[in-house]
Amino acid sequence: GAVVSQHPSWVICKSGTSVKIECRSLDFQATTMFWYRQFPKQSLMLMATSNEGSKATYEQGVEKDKFLINHASLTLSTLTVTSAHPEDSSFYICSAHTPGDTQYFGPGTRLTVL
Amino acid sequence: GQQVMQIPQYQHVQEGEDFTTYCNSSTTLSNIQWYKQRPGGHPVFLIQLVKSGEVKKQKRLTFQFGEAKKNSSLHITATQTTDVGTYFCAGRPGGTSYGKLTFGQGTILTVHP
Numbered sequence: 299g300a301v302v303s304q305h306p307s308w309v310i311c312k313s314g315t316s317v318k319i320e321c322r323s324l325d326f327q328a329t330t331m332f333w334y335r336q337f338p339k340q341s342l343m344l345m346a347t348s349n350e351g352s353k354a355t356y357e358q359g360v361e362k363d364k365f366l367i368n369h370a371s372l373t374l375s376t377l378t379v380t381s382a383h384p385e386d387s388s389f390y391i392c393s394a395h396t397p398g399d400t401q402y403f404g405p406g407t408r409l410t411v412l
Numbered sequence: 413g414q415q416v417m418q419i420p421q422y423q424h425v426q427e428g429e430d431f432t433t434y435c436n437s438s439t440t441l442s443n444i445q446w447y448k449q450r451p452g453g454h455p456v457f458l459i460q461l462v463k464s465g466e467v468k469k470q471k472r473l474t475f476q477f478g479e480a481k482k483n484s485s486l487h488i489t490a491t492q493t494t495d496v497g498t499y500f501c502a503g504r505p506g507g508t509s510y511g512k513l514t515f516g517q518g519t520i521l522t523v524h525p
Contacts, residue, residue, distance in 0.1 A: 332512075341500065341517045342455065391454055399504070400445060401513065403454045 300326050302394045304404030311382055312412055318378045319407045321392030327372035328394035332401065333365070336389045348375040348392075382411045416503050418516030426524050431488040433519035435501035442504045444477055444484045445513065450497040458486075491523045 301324040311317050321331055329350045334342040346367050347355040354367035364386075366378040379386055387410050393401040415438045425431050435444065443462045447455035459468055461477035461484060468475045474487045484503075488495055498520045502513040 339520065342515045344512070344514075347512060393455075399443060400457050400460055401502075402457060403447075406454045 300324075300394065300396055300402040302392065302402045302404040304392055304407055306407060307405060308408040308410075310410045310412065313383050314381055316378055316380045317382055317409060318376055319390055319392075319409075321375045321377070321394070321404050323373045323394040323402075326394070326396065328375075328396070329372060330395040331369060331375040332393045332395065333367060333375075333377050334391045334393065336391060336406075338389075342391065345377075350375075379409065382409070384411045387411045416501060416514045416516040418501055418519055420519055421517060422520050422522070424522045424524065425491050427493060428490050431491050431495070431521055433486050433499050433501075433521075435484045435486075435503070435516050437482045437503050437505070437514075439505050440481050442481075442506045444481075444501055444503045446475060446484075446486055447500045447502060448497050449500065449518070453497075455500060488521075491521070493523050493525055496521060496523050 303322045305320045309317055331348040333345045335345050336342050344357050345360045348367045348369040350369045350372050356362045364380055369375040389406050389408050391403055391406040393403045395401055417436045419434050443460055445460045446458040448458055449455045459475050464481050465479045466477040472489045476485045484501055498518040500518045501516040504513055
């Protein structure tokens with residue numbers, strides 16, 4: 299299947315700092331990528347839909363100024379958690395949408411904010 | 413809004429026993445997909461069902477899509493320890509934008525050797 303990479307795989311940062319997470323589709327072009335957040339033993343919550351060359355579409359309740367999404371190319375989307383706080387600690391997973399209407403997930407980024 | 417409910421939340425089985433997880437949507441779905449997430453890992457795509465009443469098999473796994481396209485099930489025959497993980501269903505409601513999925517809560521499967 300399609301390969302999606304995510305970097306970094308884990309990050310620890312101090313409260314108030316910003317963290318950038320990259321999501322890349324390695325062997326295909328993805329016009330649409332999705333960003334999810336997952337708390338321990340819970341389901342994936344869609345945060346936003348990232349569209350190449352246009353603004354991201356955020357789900358209700360997700361602060362667009364806090365979670366900045368950029369989809370500058372067909373193979374790269376970035377999520378920046380700005381002014382991170384401990385409550386932002388979570389597992390962030392991206393996925394890339396394929397023409398077959400399936401999604402291939404990146405390995406995830408575990409963010410810990412101290 | 414559209415909801416996808418999945419039961420049970422947890423299932424503990426002895427190796428060799430069967431396992432089933434059920435998924436129900438409040439609205440008709442265009443398709444339903446199943447994913448497996450191993451502990452500490454990320455969701456991995458298993459299968460997609462599109463047609464009403466569709467049944468697909470992958471070795472010991474059997475996937476069904478209901479006639480009304482509002483429910484689905486995943487059945488594993490003779491579980492093995494390698495089946496451990498969380499199984500998620502994810503549906504795309506009819507009329508929603510291409511690719512946007514709503515995930516069920518997941519069923520955490522534990523297999524005792």
